[in-house]
Amino acid sequence: MGSLLRSEEMSLCQLFLQSEAAYLCVAELGELGLVQFRDLNPDVNAFQRKFVLEVRRCDEMERKLRVLEKEIKKDEIPISDMGDIPDAPLPREMIELETTFEKLENELKEVNSNAEALKKTYLELTELKHILKKTQQFFDEIAPDFPPLLTSLPTSMSYRTLYEADCESQISQIQETGMGDESTQLLGEEGLRAGGQAQMKLGFLAGVILRERLPAFERMLWRVCLGNVFLRQAEIEKPLEDPVTGDNVYKSVFIIFFQGEQLKSRVKKICEGFRATLYPCPETAADRREMIAGVVARIDELNTVLKQTTEHRHRVLVAAAKHIKNWIIKVRKIKAIYLTLNMFNLDLTRKCLIAECWCPVDDMERIHIALRRGTDRSGSSVPSILNRMDTKEIPPTFNRTNKYTQGFQNLVNAYGVAAYREINPAPFTIITFPFLFAVMFGDAGHGLLMTLIALWMVLKEQGIAVQAKSNEIFNTFFGGRYLILLMGIFSIYTGLIYNDIFSKSLNLFGSSWRASPLPKEGLYKESMMLDPQRQFSGSPYWFGMDPIWQVSGNKILFLNSYKMKLSVLLGVGQMVFGIVLGFYNHRYFNNRLNILCEFVPQIIFLLSIFGYLNILILSKWISYDSSKSGCAPSLLITLINMFLYKYPDAPCSLAPMYWGQQFFQTVLLMVAIACVPWMLCIKPYFLKKQNDARRMAALNFNNSENYNGEGEVSVSMENADTQVTGGLGHDAEFDLADIIIHQIIHTIECCLGSISHTASYLRLWALSLAHAQLSEVLWNMVLRIGLTGEKIAGGFTMYFIFAAWACLTVAVLLLMEGLSAFLHALRLHWVEFQSKFYKGDGYIFQPFSFEVILSTDNEEIS
Structure with missing residues (x-):
């Protein structure tokens, strides 16, 4: 019960570890989990500590494991349960782990890069296949649609005929109106005819673009090229896999017809800006059919290679998934050990590490066993040393739990x-x-x-x-x-x-109330009044x-009264129990002044008012039945009259509940009032007296020991004061004003808190x-x-x-x-x-x- 009622007794210890045994000793203490180390190098930068390189190596291994775990989860491969948690690996195993992780990372990088390159080639071939299939449809449909002014021309008319007819149209426009577009006016009639003879056919570019970019792409082509290009597009029904992200994307095939190198340059720049991919497309149908056959054959070969690559990657990840949890735990344990070793001091003369730690006193033997086990595993012949230290520091709080x-x-x-x-x-x-x-x-x-x-x-x-x-x-x-x-x-x-x-x-035991007799005619009334003196059996439910x-x-009136009084009873009972626990605290810490000046007046003040109220509640429940209900006192009014010192003669509900009530309540009130100056004044007074006595004792001690008969100073004033006061501090630390202010706050909190806390319940x-x-x-x-x-x-x-x-x-x-x-x-x-x-x-x-x-x-x- 002692360890459950209070925290464990702690001790500050100094630990000496040989360099070759330090790692395994700390590992054993980590498995035990009963030692809190203190950082002995608080002013040293983390990058300047002894084992910073080992910590960085652990960080690098953790990074590789995170990448590996991400790839395993990406492929939805189940990670095997690790079973028993592995122990911290030996220092030499760290090199083996690094080698294993490096090999896995390189192999995975190579497989992923190969797979990405293959997927990229596969995507390009797939897009080219769709372009070649759609191109013939575009060429078959382009003749009646370009240019728009010549929609009546037959589809068998060649591009040369189309172009010549367009040139003649523009020449006629110049001759009749003297007007035309800028290029037409610059070239003139002869230029158009010459150009028509030189330019025998239209140029075109084919490619693939993301479907959501197509509307903006089409508008940009129209504006930049002034409407002098012709665009046809068709959607690719099935989504394509992005080789980098692995996401499915939807694309469209397009073909752009233009005339001249200038427009060709503009079109290429626009395609580059919208990240459209251009592919070579033969002009004749026979060449396109031949290219399709070659593309399909290459796609089949790529499918086979991709399947083999994916299977190899899956095998690597499956093998890694069996051990990755153990690897993660091992690396985290190694890193935790080296981070802890960075908190130690290095003694170069003794070739050992020095640490300070808080330990539970009851577990000192288990800690010694763990240190011996770590020393034996390391093969060191020098045992580790654990010494208890004297300190004035406040130890940490350790409560054992399950x-x-x-x-x-x-x-x-x-x-x-x-x-x-x-x-x-x-x-x-x-x-x-x-x-x-x-x-x-x-x-x-x-x-x-x-x-x-x-x-x-x-x-x-x-x-x-x-x-x-x-x-x-x-x-x-x-x-x-x-x-x-x-x-x-x-x-x-x-x-x-x-x-x-x-x-x-639920009516499990039968009600203690008896209903009125059944009327001679009809049923019971909708509501009736039950008389407790005649219709109650006398024994409660x-x-x-x-x-x-x-x-x-x-019902609400009855339950309200019952639950309200029950709340006061429970609240006052728990507060009294809390004050009693405070007494055990004061007694444990041997603080008799707090017992006299805090516990005693607090418990008297609370019991004089609200303890007395609890007695009145229980007395009323016991003493007043239905025959006396008309004169049952109001406890709230009784308590108020107690403070106001009012005791009226009438009505009967205000009459005394027992003989001598006025005298007894007056005594309780006076005692409660007396507790206020008791808490307020006595503790500062005694503290002042104790401080004066300590100062006088320190002064006498200094006068008697400061001179040893030979004119040598033996004990300083500071040391004398510390010895006499027992480490309670010098007289400069005693501030009467602060103590008085603190006591005033404590008194107000105690008195008003007793009232407000009771109401809070x-x-x-x-x-x-x-x-x-x-x-x-x-x-x-x-x-x-x-x-x-x-x-x-x-x-x-x-x-x-x-x-x-x-x-x-x-x-x-x-x-x-x-x-x-x-x-x-x-x-x-x-x-x-x-x-x-x-x-x-x-x-x-x-x-x-x-x-x-x-x-x-x-x-x-x-």
Whole structure:
């Protein structure tokens, strides 16, 4: 219980490792995971440390493994499970791993480059095949379409005839109007005729372009060439594979007809700008058919070579997939070891490495065994030395956990890590947190659903753990599966106490109320008043609430009073428990002044007011039955009158509950008021007296030892003060003003906090009421609609209504309301409970552990 109630006792140790044994000793400590090393070279740059070259080699190996893993996942090759986690490899194995990874990377690069070149050639041949097939259609269709002015010409007319006819048309235009385009006016009639004789046919270019670029490509051709080119295009139906990215792309074949070298140059530049690929295309049909045959033959050969290349690449990746997990773990362990060795100091005279580390005292023997094992594996004849050091530094906080307690410890650490050897709230949170949650979430039906979900995660945790890492939200729920399981179980318990199951109740033991006799004629009235003096059996319902309250009109009034008083009882009880835990902290650290000036007045102040209120609540429940209900006192008014010192004679509800109430309440009030100056003044006074006594003792010690009879100074004032004060500090460190201000804040926080924290626990009542009302509204407004249907139509209606009700139950009541109750329970523990004894200003123990390093790396990768 000691290790569970408080953090482990820690010790600062100095470690001497021989150079040849340092690597394996650190590896053994990494497997053990119980040593936190300190960086002894905080001012040394990371690139100037001793093992920086080894770390860089590990980085390079990690890079190669990431590339290899990416290629394996790209081909959807399953990665084999590694089985047992391999140990950290020996230093000489690092060279073997580097050689293996280098060989794999080079082989994979060569295969990929060959495959990319083959795919590029295959793509070009495929595009050329489509061009050759589409070209004949273009040539067959071009004659009646070019130029547009001569659409009536027969298709058998040659390009020479077309061109000559176009020239004659332009000559006629010059002769009749004296106008024409710029080129026509410059050339004149003779130039056109000469050109017509020289240019016997049209030129053309054929190629392939991405389909989405085709509209812009066509517009650019038209604008730059002034409409003097003719473009035909056709889509390639099947997508083509990009040899670089591997993505499927859609392309189109085009052919451009033009006239003259100037237009040809422009067209080529436009094709280059739009990244269109141009291919040679024969002019005659026979040459095109011959080229198609050759292209198809080459494509068949490429398919065979590509298949062989792909199979070889697949074999390489399959072989690598069997070992890649082990390789990754080995490289990460090597890198972690060298990063840790970089934190050590090098003693050149002794040829050893010196380290400092925090270790749990109870595990010192296990650490010694690990060091001996590492030294034996290295073959060193000089043993490693571990010495405990005296230090005034505050050690880290180390709380041992397992998979059950880890979730609760994380809740506490999220607020703040406990100070060294401070009481750990996690063991108490295991019970109090799910119970307070269940008080607000008290519904046995919803609690059962929550329990089943958590039970599924607990029973299937090994299979779910792998999938949970890829989803951060689900991983959060999975990490708190045991917490959710207890929350569900406690919700079932409180739901049975409230007798609330999906806003309905169960009558398991028979109601303690008897209905009025049946009237002589007709049925019972729609509502009736039950008299507790005549129609109550006298013995309460055996367990929980009587089911009759579910159908009563004053259910909310009754439950409100019950849950509100229950909240105050639970809240004051938990706060008193927190103050008692603070007493154990003070006693453990031998701080008697805090016991006298903090614990005693705090517990008296809280019990004088709210402890007394709890007694009144229990007394009222016991003493006042239905016969005395008319004179039952209002506890809130009683408490207010206690502070105002008012004791009216009438009415009877304000009369004293017991003999001597006024005197007893006056004493309690005076005691509570006296606690305020007690907390405010006594502690600063005693601290001032202690500081004066220390100063006087240090001065006397200095006067008696400073002169040794021979005129030599033996002990300085500083050392004398340290010896007398026991390391508590010099008188210059004592600031009375700061202490007084701190004590004023602490007193105000204690007094006002006792009131505000007690009121804060009323959220238990408010959240419970809200959950019950939401559940009832959901039943009456949704599910009740499905229950009113009849026959087949009613069955279909009930099917859809039940689905809607189930979805709303899970989304609103389980998730939203559950999260709300969770956050309120968290606040009650962090603020109202832990503030009574918990500082939370420590720092967590972070040992060098391969398990932690590997799990952290896996989370970052996922």
